[in-house]
Amino acid sequence: VLNHHLRDVWVLGVSEVPEEFHPRFWARSKTYRYYLVNEGFDLERVLECARLFEGTHDFSAFARLEPGRDPVREVSSLRVLPRNGYYVIEVTGKSFLWEMVRRIVNALRFCGLGLLEPEEIREMLSGKYRKKVPPAPPENLVLWHIEYPGIKFKTDDRGLAKAKRDLFERYSRALTRAALFGDCLVEL
Template sequence: MKIAYDGRRFYGFQRQPNLRTVEAEIIRVLTKLGIIENPKDANFKGASRTDRGVSAFGNVVAFNTFKPELTSPRILNHHLRDVWVLGRAQVPEDFHPRFWSKGKVYRYYLLNEGFDIEKMKSCAEIFVGVHDFSNFAKLEEDKNPIRKIDRIEVLQRGKVITVEVEGESFLWEMVRRIITALKLCASGALSIEEVKRMLEEEVDKKLPPAPPENLVLWEVKYDEIFFEKDPYAVEKAKREFFERFAQHLITASIFEDWFTSL
């Protein structure tokens, strides 16, 4: 199933004891409706374990069921809270939503508080290609820091800036730390040369990650997996999701201005 969710309402994607998570909310409803009996037997898996606060409009989960007729987005969305099912697909038995993925697209939303957009675009170009992203991630022992970014686009519509980042795979906090670099470049606090050096040399102190609440996992890409989308469910999710997101951006901007003035 292709899913959207408001990450600000959850303690991340992955199940955690006594905490509300995206995975737990989906499993709650699937179990309630008898679609699955338990997640282990159903082989429940997710494409991306997004962090606390990070939202999605195109994450993917997969599971086995003998009752596919009950997986209609309209049925599930009636019971889900802060999660929307956008579409579904029948997949091969060995399908894994993470390992079969051909790439991911993230979007980060910013209000333009006087940023130099051209500088932000120039800085974004530095990250495209294959690089060691050790200085732009929270590293895990078993993860190779070499990653490839296929593209970064900086788009402005009114006061809202959208930074879209596409790549095959990402390290923990990688997108959010790149966003911090772009913001600092666009505000004049960092030069493009300094950002280049961060990609090429070890640094004593890494840039902090940008807030997770503005980040959306926009799409997980696959070859030859086609989701049957429900137009009504998609439009309903778009309306409810982006109404919340727009309100968050306005509120975040007000508080940012307030703290800056202190």
């Protein structure tokens, strides 16, 4: 019923939780996916830069910082999954700063286009930077999965089917728009 009324949010499962449960603070890990149109990237360079983000680093250059929040975060995994005409960038960690995933994606994009060198990424992750990487557009970012210790969700098949339809429709529009306006080198 909720999925019928929601836009850009999908309920994919349900579970009973303890009364003290808080969805933000109980998360063991979160996985975000970003659907990035292939602009003719050098995949080896993208993969080289992606490896640099794994581990614990100062993400000041890759986030919109909030006063009092520690910019040091751990990215437990960052995967680049090539698809036909696009990449799925999958980033997993315990917690993220504002715009962190979108700025990481844009850094990977810049690396793949030869606009940013791996050594520059290393320096930025050590806290040394003069400029920040701007965030990639928000439309192709999806909070894909949250892992909660000891809590299992029963999947709602109709909600999952709706999410797949909605994501496919959204991504198809983005690909078509990019091809029409020359934003990428994808053949449709």
